[in-house]
Amino acid sequence: MPEKRFRTPAGQRILAAAEELFYDRGITAVGVDLIAEHSGLTKRTLYNQFGSKDHLVSAYLTERDRRWRSLVHDTVDACDDPVAAVTAPFDALRAWSRTNTRGCAFINALAELPDPAHPAHRIAADQKHWLLNLFRKLAAAAGCAQPATLATRLLVLHEGALATQPLALDTLPESTRLARSLVRASLRNGGPEGTHR
Amino acid sequence: MPEKRFRTPAGQRILAAAEELFYDRGITAVGVDLIAEHSGLTKRTLYNQFGSKDHLVSAYLTERDRRWRSLVHDTVDACDDPVAAVTAPFDALRAWSRTNTRGCAFINALAELPDPAHPAHRIAADQKHWLLNLFRKLAAAAGCAQPATLATRLLVLHEGALATQPLALDTLPESTRLARSLVRASLRNGGPEGTHR
DNA sequence: CGCAAAGTACACTGATCTGTGAACCACCCA
């Protein structure tokens, strides 16, 4: 059962418990017994619903990705100014970080699951490509010069702020400021500074 | 045995095997039996030398930190231009990435070891603080305006390039270009762009 | 009523994990 569109209420509760535990304590460190216990359901139900721990891990990452994209879309849509919309993912990250302080779930998952054949790799790669592409589209829509280059820079800033988050260095505000200034600069002159040569 | 200054040859070989396996496959996923087998030594020797897997993990991170700092120091020292020296860690990262393609070992370790009491947390936090402070000192030495703010931005770019490395997006070149342009901008006018307000 | 789907209770398998005990061996050096 690689994917499942409609999940039973018990399946949803198990997935919710898995999301919390996997993110907070790490995927390998959390056993299926613990997930069953935290969800109030039985291990048998877990296996009836998800088939294996690997499939549950995939469902965890897929669901988290869905929630994150939904938040970013909402934040972008709430911007009436197309220039402000370019850095809307940074605003979404600020809100997201209030309840998620253990860094990026996908980077963390890749750290624990080095096998490139594991579905987690595709999910993680897809998410970052999606964000890169979103930055590019938003930059182009705002009339930024060289949207591809700008998008790469914004992605690096975004991931850098996210990666340093567990270290409590409070890098997000400065990253956001720099991101906004890069967008402004790409509107003022014919391209972001430092691109020539 | 929390630290050990002088290690026996067998201890060095075990540590070398542990470094490779922990980084490539993840800490939790690698057992002590596998490390013993890869090093050609016995599990008994491993425990005689390191006492526990946790201590071996600490030794792994400490040794990796030492090698990375050594590379950065050498790269900085090889710069005759103090302005180029500010972004020398990005050049060091380029060389480092040729053989280390699984991202930051410390971020990865934090993902697997969520317990803040684990020594890995202190080692990882120390490393990032060290790099942030190095950026600050190099920026000040080069005459950059607002070296603290610049250092934070450079650290975010550095960590962003490192975090996205396993995703094969090739973000390091663009991160390095942007880092250099930020340094240049902080020399030209009274501070990096976008800092006012 | 009768059936099927969803979930429970619980024992259990086989593998793997960290860590230990104890006897033994090779080498170096006083």
Next chain:
DNA sequence: TGGGTGGTTCACAGATCAGTGTACTTTGCG
């Protein structure tokens, strides 16, 4: 020559892990 240090061999303990088999109960619905 005789310890002492460093390493080996190998069995083993105790815990935990993913995953299964089976019989039972509940609930909703035709």
